[in-house]
Amino acid sequence: MTEILRVAVIGAGRMGADHIQRLHTRIHGAEVAAVVDVDFARAQAAVAGIPGAVALSDAEDALTNGDVNAVLIATPGFLHEEILHSALAKGLPILCEKPMTPDAASAWRIVEAESALGKLCIQVGFMRRFDAEYAALGAVIRSGELGELLMLHHQHRNPDTPPGFTNDMLINDSVVHEFDAIRFFTGEEITSVQVRMGKASRHSANGQHDPQHVLIETESGILADVEIFVNAQFGYEVAAQATFEEGIVSIGADTGLHTRTAGRWGGTVTPGFVERFAQAYDIEVQAWVDATRRGELGGPSAWDGYATAACCEAGVEAQKNGQKVAVQLAKRPALYC
Numbered sequence: 001m002t003e004i005l006r007v008a009v010i011g012a013g014r015m016g017a018d019h020i021q022r023l024h025t026r027i028h029g030a031e032v033a034a035v036v037d038v039d040f041a042r043a044q045a046a047v048a049g050i051p052g053a054v055a056l057s058d059a060e061d062a063l064t065n066g067d068v069n070a071v072l073i074a075t076p077g078f079l080h081e082e083i084l085h086s087a088l089a090k091g092l093p094i095l096c097e098k099p100m101t102p103d104a105a106s107a108w109r110i111v112e113a114e115s116a117l118g119k120l121c122i123q124v125g126f127m128r129r130f131d132a133e134y135a136a137l138g139a140v141i142r143s144g145e146l147g148e149l150l151m152l153h154h155q156h157r158n159p160d161t162p163p164g165f166t167n168d169m170l171i172n173d174s175v176v177h178e179f180d181a182i183r184f185f186t187g188e189e190i191t192s193v194q195v196r197m198g199k200a201s202r203h204s205a206n207g208q209h210d211p212q213h214v215l216i217e218t219e220s221g222i223l224a225d226v227e228i229f230v231n232a233q234f235g236y237e238v239a240a241q242a243t244f245e246e247g248i249v250s251i252g253a254d255t256g257l258h259t260r261t262a263g264r265w266g267g268t269v270t271p272g273f274v275e276r277f278a279q280a281y282d283i284e285v286q287a288w289v290d291a292t293r294r295g296e297l298g299g300p301s302a303w304d305g306y307a308t309a310a311c312c313e314a315g316v317e318a319q320k321n322g323q324k325v326a327v328q329l330a331k332r333p334a335l336y337c
């Protein structure tokens with residue numbers, strides 16, 4: 001397909017609204033054709049100032065709209081499965097925000113449907129793969145210049161959580177990014193997950209135990225750990241340190257202005273993920289558009305969506321039983337090999 005992508009954005013909340021502006025102002029080769037939100041007023045507000053874009057309240061209306069030839073799904077994860085099946089049935093290219101679906105069984109149904117189609121249509125929105133520092137660390141690992149990768153240490157800190165952010169969302173909504181990053185860095189599947197609960201912050205929202213320490217193993221025995229701390233108060237921080245046979249590489253330090261004035265020195269902490277990964281989102285969406293127009297896939301696939309869902313399932317079980325839980329994966333279908 002070399003034609004311009006006429007994109008239906010499903011969901012005009014925080015990420016949806018961000019992607020709509022991105023598609024409208026910064027992405028080449030794509031336009032916003034429709035915005036869908038159950039809150040019709042929100043859809044209308046999102047298309048204001050975008051010529052030719054229609055506001056709708058039903059996803060199916062957008063997918064059958066003759067003016068639409070691609071879909072970006074940015075609704076909450078539990079709503080993705082139905083839209084994905086419908087868009088796949090119409091053979092539309094899809095960029096689906098993470099998590100692809102909320103559990104491994106529904107993710108597997110998507111993998112099966114795409115396999116039956118015999119064509120890679122779904123890119124999953126793991127934007128960290130497009131972050132300059134994540135990409136650079138991935139290149140160091142693959143080059144072997146520091147020897148073998150032995151361990152990964154991740155810190156994932158959010159200032160606070162929106163209402164309704166439950167304890168399992170620390171895994172399903174947040175650590176899902178580290179599951180993908182670890183698979184991306186190592187090129188291996190994750191084999192087990194354990195979650196340790198230590199002293200909880202008094203800022204933990206109702207029902208959460210925050211922070212948590214997540215211990216992960218990969219196929220070759222690489223160990224990774226994640227401090228997930230979603231009510232850290234001070235700001236947003238996503239950082240990692242990789243231990244190699246012959247060196248250490250760290251990424252994710254805030255590197256804005258370092259100012260000395262009035263007897264103080266310092267800078268500002270990034271407030272949230274929209275700001276921290278703004279460039280990565282731009283590169284991710286442009287990669288999706290460019291690859292789709294070439295008839296290719298531009299990033300993580302539905303298999304990655306499924307494999308990370310299986311890790312999340314193990315992680316949520318591990319939150320409850322404190323044990324090391326094995327990740328159960330079905331055989332990878334030929335389409336993803």
Ligand code: ISE
Pocket residue numbers: 158173174177230273
């Ligand atoms: C959020 O949904 C994201 O995807 C962010 O990248 C992550 O840092 C945050 O924890 C999630 O809630």
